[in-house]
Amino acid sequence: MREQWRKIRRASGYLLLGLPTAMLTTMVPLLLVAAALSTGLGGIGLVVFPRAVSGLRRWAEWHRRRAAALLDRQVSARDMTLGRGIRAQWRQVLDDPGTRRDVRWVFRHIVTGVPAGMAAMFCVGTVVFTVFATSLWWLFPSDTPLRLLGAFPVTGWGSALALGAVQVASFAVLTWWAVPRLAAFHASRCLAALEPSAEDLLTERVGELTESRAGVLDAHGAELRRIERDLHDGTQARLVAIAMRLGVARESLGDGTGDLSDLLREAHEGAEEAMTELREVIRTMYPPILADRGLSGAVAALAARSGVPVEIDLGELGRLPTAVETAAYFIVAESLTNVAKHSAATQARVRITRAGGSLLVEVTDDGIGGVDETGGTGVMGIRRRVAALDGELVVSSPPGGPTTLSVELPCES
Structure with a gap:
C-alpha cells in the first residue's frame, strides 16, 4: 500500500x-x-x-x-x-x-x-x-x-x-x-x-566497429613494418655476417675433407638458406619495395617482372593505410602470377584508382577465361585478403575470356 x-x-x-x-x-x-x-x-x-x-x-x-x-x-x-x-x-x-x-x-x-x-x-x-x-x-x-x-x-x-x-x-x-x-x-x-532505435544502435555499433577495425589494421600494418625493419636491419644483417665468417673459415681450411670441413660447409649452406627464407618471410610480411617506392612503384616493379606484358593505369592514390596498401600489392602480385600461369594471355592490364573512401583495383587479361576459384588459382586467397579488410571482390571470367578481377577496398573509417 x-x-x-x-x-x-x-x-x-x-x-x-x-x-x-x-x-x-x-x-x-x-x-x-x-x-x-x-x-x-x-x-x-x-x-x-x-x-x-x-x-x-x-x-x-x-x-x-x-x-x-x-x-x-x-x-x-x-x-x-x-x-x-x-x-x-x-x-x-x-x-x-x-x-x-x-x-x-x-x-x-x-x-x-x-x-x-x-x-x-x-x-x-x-x-x-x-x-x-x-x-x-x-x-x-x-x-x-x-x-x-x-x-x-x-x-x-x-x-x-x-x-x-x-x-x-x-x-x-x-x-x-x-x-x-x-x-x-x-x-x-x-x-x-x-x-536511439535498434537500427540507430546497430548503425552506431557498425561505425564503432569499422573505426576500431581501421585502427587495428593501421596498428597491425605499423607493427609489420617495424618487424620487417628489425628483421631486415638486425636479424638478416647478423645472418649475413655469420655466413661471411663461415665462408672465410672455409676458404682458410681449403677444400679438404674431414669433420670440421664438413661442419663448416653445412653451417655455411644453412646460413645462406636461412637468409633466403628470411628474405621470403620479410617480403610476404611487408614488401620492402612498398616502403621504398610506394604502391605505384611497387606495382610498376611487379609489371616489369611479369611473364606477360602489363599495361598500368594508376590514378591519384594519395596516402593509403598500410594494411590497404599491402593488400593491394599482394592482390596485384597474385593476380599477375595467375595470369602468367593459367590464362595463356598475351596482354594484361592493371588499373588502380581511388574513389572517395575506397581503393579500386582492377586486373584484366585477354586469356582463355573460365577461372575456377576452387581450382587452386589463388583467387580464394585474394578473396580472404579482401574480406579481412571488409572489401568486395568481383570476378568476371567467362569461358574464352577475357578475365576481370575487380576489388574495392575501404580506405577510410
Missing part, C-alpha cells in the same frame, strides 16, 4: 510538472524556425541556430532524465557541447541523429504531455477540491450551493460528508488506477523518442 501511494505521488508530480513544460515546448518549433530564418539578418542565425539546437538538447535531456527516473531506468548522458567554429557547429547539429530525435520528441511531448497532465490535474485536483469544499460547504450561497458528484447539492453536514466521501473515494480510485499508468505511458514515449 505504501509503495503504491509513493508511485502515485511520483506519477502525479511527474505529470503535473509535465503539463506546463509541454505548454512551454509548443514554443520550441517557432523558436527554431526563427533562429534558422535569422541567418538572413546579417548572418545572426549562423551563430544562433546551433545554440538553439543545443538548448533544445538540454531541455529534452532534462525530460529524458525525469522519465528514466520515473521508470527506474539507467540512461547514459548525451553529449551537449558544441564544437569550435561555425561550420563545425552546423555540421554537428545537422549530422547528429540525436537532433532529429530531439525534434521528434518536441511534438511527442506536446501531444502526450498536455492531455496526460490535464487528466492528472483533473483527478488529483478533484480529490483535493472535494476535501476542502466539503468542509466549507456552508460558505456557498444558498441559491448556488455546492454540488458534488456532478449534480447533487449539499444542504447540510450529512449530505456534505456522504457526498464528499463518495466523490473523494471515486476520484481516489481513478487516481490510483489512471495516474501511474498515464505517467508510465508518457515517460516511455519520451524515452522512445529520445533513445
Whole structure:
C-alpha cells in the first residue's frame, strides 16, 4: 500500500510538472524556425541556430532524465557541447541523429504531455477540491450551493460528508488506477523518442566497429613494418655476417675433407638458406619495395617482372593505410602470377584508382577465361585478403575470356 501511494505521488508530480513544460515546448518549433530564418539578418542565425539546437538538447535531456527516473531506468548522458567554429557547429547539429530525435520528441511531448497532465490535474485536483469544499460547504450561497458528484447539492453536514466521501473515494480510485499508468505511458514515449532505435544502435555499433577495425589494421600494418625493419636491419644483417665468417673459415681450411670441413660447409649452406627464407618471410610480411617506392612503384616493379606484358593505369592514390596498401600489392602480385600461369594471355592490364573512401583495383587479361576459384588459382586467397579488410571482390571470367578481377577496398573509417 505504501509503495503504491509513493508511485502515485511520483506519477502525479511527474505529470503535473509535465503539463506546463509541454505548454512551454509548443514554443520550441517557432523558436527554431526563427533562429534558422535569422541567418538572413546579417548572418545572426549562423551563430544562433546551433545554440538553439543545443538548448533544445538540454531541455529534452532534462525530460529524458525525469522519465528514466520515473521508470527506474539507467540512461547514459548525451553529449551537449558544441564544437569550435561555425561550420563545425552546423555540421554537428545537422549530422547528429540525436537532433532529429530531439525534434521528434518536441511534438511527442506536446501531444502526450498536455492531455496526460490535464487528466492528472483533473483527478488529483478533484480529490483535493472535494476535501476542502466539503468542509466549507456552508460558505456557498444558498441559491448556488455546492454540488458534488456532478449534480447533487449539499444542504447540510450529512449530505456534505456522504457526498464528499463518495466523490473523494471515486476520484481516489481513478487516481490510483489512471495516474501511474498515464505517467508510465508518457515517460516511455519520451524515452522512445529520445533513445536511439535498434537500427540507430546497430548503425552506431557498425561505425564503432569499422573505426576500431581501421585502427587495428593501421596498428597491425605499423607493427609489420617495424618487424620487417628489425628483421631486415638486425636479424638478416647478423645472418649475413655469420655466413661471411663461415665462408672465410672455409676458404682458410681449403677444400679438404674431414669433420670440421664438413661442419663448416653445412653451417655455411644453412646460413645462406636461412637468409633466403628470411628474405621470403620479410617480403610476404611487408614488401620492402612498398616502403621504398610506394604502391605505384611497387606495382610498376611487379609489371616489369611479369611473364606477360602489363599495361598500368594508376590514378591519384594519395596516402593509403598500410594494411590497404599491402593488400593491394599482394592482390596485384597474385593476380599477375595467375595470369602468367593459367590464362595463356598475351596482354594484361592493371588499373588502380581511388574513389572517395575506397581503393579500386582492377586486373584484366585477354586469356582463355573460365577461372575456377576452387581450382587452386589463388583467387580464394585474394578473396580472404579482401574480406579481412571488409572489401568486395568481383570476378568476371567467362569461358574464352577475357578475365576481370575487380576489388574495392575501404580506405577510410
